Amino acid sequence: MSNLIKSLFAFAAFGFLFTSCSEEINSNIEISEGVIQQLEEMGFNPEGIEKIEEGYLIERDIVITDEFLQNHGPETNVPNVEQYSTNNLVSTNGSRNITMYADEGRRGYSPAMIAGLDEAIRRFNAENLEITFSRITNKRAADIEMTRLSKRDERRGVLGSAGFPTAGGDPYGEIKMSGILESSYGLSTDGIATIIAHEMGHCIGFRHTDYFDRSISCGGATSNEGSGGVGANHIPGTPTGASLNAASWMLSCTDGSDRPFNNDDQTALDFLY
Numbered sequence: 001m002s003n004l005i006k007s008l009f010a011f012a013a014f015g016f017l018f019t020s021c022s023e024e025i026n027s028n029i030e031i032s033e034g035v036i037q038q039l040e041e042m043g044f045n046p047e048g049i050e051k052i053e054e055g056y057l058i059e060r061d062i063v064i065t066d067e068f069l070q071n072h073g074p075e076t077n078v079p080n081v082e083q084y085s086t087n088n089l090v091s092t093n094g095s096r097n098i099t100m101y102a103d104e105g106r107r108g109y110s111p112a113m114i115a116g117l118d119e120a121i122r123r124f125n126a127e128n129l130e131i132t133f134s135r136i137t138n139k140r141a142a143d144i145e146m147t148r149l150s151k152r153d154e155r156r157g158v159l160g161s162a163g164f165p166t167a168g169g170d171p172y173g174e175i176k177m178s179g180i181l182e183s184s185y186g187l188s189t190d191g192i193a194t195i196i197a198h199e200m201g202h203c204i205g206f207r208h209t210d211y212f213d214r215s216i217s218c219g220g221a222t223s224n225e226g227s228g229g230v231g232a233n234h235i236p237g238t239p240t241g242a243s244l245n246a247a248s249w250m251l252s253c254t255d256g257s258d259r260p261f262n263n264d265d266q267t268a269l270d271f272l273y
């Protein structure tokens with residue numbers, strides 16, 4: 001029993017909840033057979049798909065919008081090597097700054113969460129990529145807004161969620177983060193930064209490093225997330241296979257510890273941007 005494993009989505013805020021959480025997800029599904037079939041045909045693993053406000057939540061922390069579903073067909077290619085991107089990436093035209101906003105007000109995020117966001121931004125910017133991030137205090141001008149998960153999702157152990165870039169080349173516009181990573185889980189600034197950086201990774205087109213077999217980081221049975229209509233393109237220069245020891249920041253599940261970009265992560269970031 002892995003009492004250290006936390007999924008970036010729902011599984012296991014605490015080890016003892018590992019099985020009961022998955023049961024809860026299944027019992028809460030309000031999704032038509034047609035949609036499940038379509039997601040399956042697109043290559044997604046239908047297990048654990050959940051209806052949310054914006055559309056559907058798959059792979060525990062990735063948002064597929066209704067609009068996206070209507071515009072994408074089946075895809076079959078499912079490789080099994082490390083580091084993948086979606087078909088849609090953020091267009092940079094040589095350089096692009098992505099602005100981020102998080103509410104610091106009374107009902108917003110704690111200083112620890114803001115520090116985590118700033119550290120995540122620092123990590124990306126230290127890679128000298130064609131994209132940079134900056135945090136701004138004008139919500140309306142932000143490319144990505146960090147919003148708070150619902151209390152219900154926070155309580156059942158969701159840590160964060162995000163989506164993939166748009167067909168127009170913009171990053172996904174919202175990261176939902178738990179506001180209790182410090183207070184309930186005791187995560188350090190670096191641990192919080194790792195989770196926020198993971199969700200930022202989805203927003204710019206990264207899939208899970210171990211998407212072809214979530215059990216590498218999540219434990220349990222072998223489980224392929226599927227290529228989906230979003231694509232799962234192997235990023236050249238990254239190795240075959242994935243391992244928990246390599247501790248990629250884009251592994252499906254986290255133990256809440258710090259995962260700064262490893263060499264392969266840096267290769268992948270540098271290739272895409």
Ligand SMILES: [Zn+2]
Nearest residue numbers: 008061208252
């Ligand atoms: Zn993820």
